[in-house]
Amino acid sequence: MADFTREDVLRLARLARIDLDESEIERFTGEFAAILQYVEQLQNVDVSGLEPTVQVNNLSNVMRSDKVVDYGYKAKKLLENVPQTENGQIKVKRMVG
Amino acid sequence: MSQWQPIAELAKQVQSGQIKASDLVDKSLKTINQLESYNAVLAVTEDRARKRAAEIDRAVANGETVGALAGVPFIAKDNFLVFGAETTAASNILKGFDAPYQATAINRLEAQGAICVAKANLDAFAHGTSTENSDFMVTKNPHDTTRVPGGSSGGSAAAVVLDMAPFAVGSDTGGSIRQPASFSGCVGYKPTYGLVSRSGVVAMASSLDVIGPLARTVEDAALVLDVMAGIDPLDSTTVERAAESYTHLEGVVQGKKIGVVKEYMGEGLQSDVKQVIEAAIEKLKAAGAIVEEVSLPSLPLALAVYYILCPAEVSSNLSRYDGQRYGFTYKDAANLEESFSMTRDKGFGKEAKRRIMIGTYVLSSGYYDAYYRKAQTVRTKVINEFADAFATYDFLVGPVAPSTAFKIGEKVGDPMQLYLEDVMTVAANLAGIPAISLPCGKVGDLPVGLQIMAPQKADAALLTMAKQAEAIV
Numbered sequence: 001m002a003d004f005t006r007e008d009v010l011r012l013a014r015l016a017r018i019d020l021d022e023s024e025i026e027r028f029t030g031e032f033a034a035i036l037q038y039v040e041q042l043q044n045v046d047v048s049g050l051e052p053t054v055q056v057n058n059l060s061n062v063m064r065s066d067k068v069v070d071y072g073y074k075a076k077k078l079l080e081n082v083p084q085t086e087n088g089q090i091k092v093k094r095m096v097g
Numbered sequence: 098m099s100q101w102q103p104i105a106e107l108a109k110q111v112q113s114g115q116i117k118a119s120d121l122v123d124k125s126l127k128t129i130n131q132l133e134s135y136n137a138v139l140a141v142t143e144d145r146a147r148k149r150a151a152e153i154d155r156a157v158a159n160g161e162t163v164g165a166l167a168g169v170p171f172i173a174k175d176n177f178l179v180f181g182a183e184t185t186a187a188s189n190i191l192k193g194f195d196a197p198y199q200a201t202a203i204n205r206l207e208a209q210g211a212i213c214v215a216k217a218n219l220d221a222f223a224h225g226t227s228t229e230n231s232d233f234m235v236t237k238n239p240h241d242t243t244r245v246p247g248g249s250s251g252g253s254a255a256a257v258v259l260d261m262a263p264f265a266v267g268s269d270t271g272g273s274i275r276q277p278a279s280f281s282g283c284v285g286y287k288p289t290y291g292l293v294s295r296s297g298v299v300a301m302a303s304s305l306d307v308i309g310p311l312a313r314t315v316e317d318a319a320l321v322l323d324v325m326a327g328i329d330p331l332d333s334t335t336v337e338r339a340a341e342s343y344t345h346l347e348g349v350v351q352g353k354k355i356g357v358v359k360e361y362m363g364e365g366l367q368s369d370v371k372q373v374i375e376a377a378i379e380k381l382k383a384a385g386a387i388v389e390e391v392s393l394p395s396l397p398l399a400l401a402v403y404y405i406l407c408p409a410e411v412s413s414n415l416s417r418y419d420g421q422r423y424g425f426t427y428k429d430a431a432n433l434e435e436s437f438s439m440t441r442d443k444g445f446g447k448e449a450k451r452r453i454m455i456g457t458y459v460l461s462s463g464y465y466d467a468y469y470r471k472a473q474t475v476r477t478k479v480i481n482e483f484a485d486a487f488a489t490y491d492f493l494v495g496p497v498a499p500s501t502a503f504k505i506g507e508k509v510g511d512p513m514q515l516y517l518e519d520v521m522t523v524a525a526n527l528a529g530i531p532a533i534s535l536p537c538g539k540v541g542d543l544p545v546g547l548q549i550m551a552p553q554k555a556d557a558a559l560l561t562m563a564k565q566a567e568a569i570v
Contacts, residue, residue, distance in 0.1 A: 008458075009454070012454040012457050012458055012461075013438075013454065015457050015461065016412065016416075016441070016450075016453050016454050016457045017419070017434075017437040017438045017441055018438055018441045018442050018445065018450055018453065018454070019435075019438035019439050019441070019442040020442065020450070021442070024447070024450070028450075028451065028454065031451065031512055031513075032451075032454070032455060032458070034512075034513050035404065035451075035455060035512065035513060035516075036455075036458075038400075038401060038404065038513060038516075039401040039404050039405050039459075039468065039472075040401075041398065041401050042398060042401050042402065042405070042468075042471050042472060042475050043467065043471070045395075045398060045471075045475050045478070047471070047474040047475060047477070047478060050474050050477045050478055050481075051474065051477060052470055052473030052474045052476070052477060053473055053474075053476045053477045053480060054304070054473060055304070055334075056290050056304060056480070056527075056528065056529035057289070057290050057291045057334070057336055057529050057553065059291070059333070059334060059336070062333035062334075064330055064333075071198055072198070073197045073198050077197045078197050080195060080197075081194055081195060081197070081422070081423035081424070082421075082422055082423060083420065083421070083423075083424075083426035084426070090421060090422060092421050092433055092436070093430060093431075093432050093433040093435075093436050094432065094433070095433050
């Protein structure tokens with residue numbers, strides 16, 4: 001599984017929405033092969049009878065009451081960090097058509 | 098000799114009017130300014146800090162009770178949302194981000210009168226072990242400016258050792274509080290998973306991330322933890338704190354059962370570091386501890402587990418940086434798709450890209466079971482071995498890192514070499530257990546940290562043990 005090709009890197013870059021340049025593609029191809037080779041040592045570990053751990057302090061279904069809480073900041077403040085706004089809304093590039 | 102008295106003493110003197118919060122803030126800002134060349138600090142929150150200090154001094158003059166950390170300056174790792182300066186997580190993609198709210202941990206510190214004076218440097222998004230992955234600058238080790246301070250909380254650790262403030266706060270996902278504490282020479286405390294709220298701290302790997310203090314002494318770290326700990330409705334992974342204060346540190350070493358982790362003392366450990374650690378363990382033995390070697394055979398797998406789970410969670414958590422809602426955006430994109438991919442190409446540094454893409458790979462269709470699910474299951478194996486060990490031993494000890502601080506640039510070309518720095522710290526994150534790095538000696542001029550670990554929620558016992566150990570190692 002540790003064979004890692006240029007095409008693999010390009011596929012991941014596409015999935016992760018990162019536009020890599022040529023030097024990065026080359027560099028990551030070699031590096032990812034080395035990293036994956038290292039983590040590959042888990043493949044032969046015997047885990048029979050064990051369940052995966054998804055939550056380390058055994059909490060589950062933490063509930064809260066469904067009510068509005070005022071944390072002291074308003075939408076206007078949040079919008080100050082938005083690169084482009086129009087009429088108090090977040091503006092993005094056209095998605096369709 | 099530090100210019101700061103113990104935190105509890107400082108707060109007492111501010112409360113009694115003997116010293117002014119404004120003077121403490123002055124002293125802190127002056128030191129930060131004088132030692133700017135170490136690159137420990139990304140930004141100062143000077144205006145807000147001075148305003149808060151004046152308010153505290155006024156409250157004291159009016160006879161009001163100010164709090165357990167009255168007027169005490171501190172420095173926050175720049176992945177904490179704090180008012181008064183931008184929050185960047187040392188990344189270009191968050192450059193200019195003005196936090197609309199503060200981290201719960203910061204709010205709790207402020208509610209007890211503490212004053213944030215600066216934001217500390219880190220590896221961007223806390224991805225790293227040296228601060229060399231910061232998108233802005235490399236922090237220098239306080240003991241040797243040609244060496245790294247450790248990371249990712251390298252700026253926080255260096256700031257404490259350089260006496261810029263009485264304490265700092267950091268985050269630890271795979272060793273990011275303990276390893277820089279070891280390299281720079283301060284106390285670094287990683288609490289039980291969930292003991293301190295992560296609300297308002299830039300998320301890295303959510304099943305592993307914890308928040309904790311870096312300080313000059315165990316007593317100071319315990320006081321800061323005591324203020325930050327406890328359930329937060331804004332972080333549903335938080336757990337009940339102990340009913341008692343974490344600052345009651347009276348205890349004995351005599352009769353305590355300590356396991357020396359065999360897997361951390363063998364191959365890969367620098368021999369002079371080993372000698373310092375063994376000497377510290379001998380002193381615990383001389384003080385009456387029952388010390389034995391203990392083996393946790395799956396520990397050598399912990400790093401491989403970590404470098405699957407961590408990138409997987411990173412790839413999810415960092416998907417939010419898309420250039421549309423906050424942070425850097427690539428302005429010349431032709432369409433939305435290009436806006437995402439160019440923003441993320443220009444905004445993320447190499448290590449963030451690496452982790453996002455490795456994470457994407459291990460979570461992708463066809464590989465999920467082989468990598469991610471397998472790693473989660475081996476994580477269970479590691480957790481079970483800790484549980485077995487803690488059935489016999491009160492504490493486990495070993496080194497924090499395989500070496501002392503390495504040279505700036507020494508490992509920068511090889512990500513795998515930098516990942517291996519975490520080899521002795523990641524297991525505590527996988528198991529969610531508390532662990533501390535305690536200064537226990539030096540190799541030449543370079544500090545060495547002793548790591549002490551305890552079972553989940555045994556934070557009070559661990560801090561008590563560390564306080565006793567601090568006096569003798």
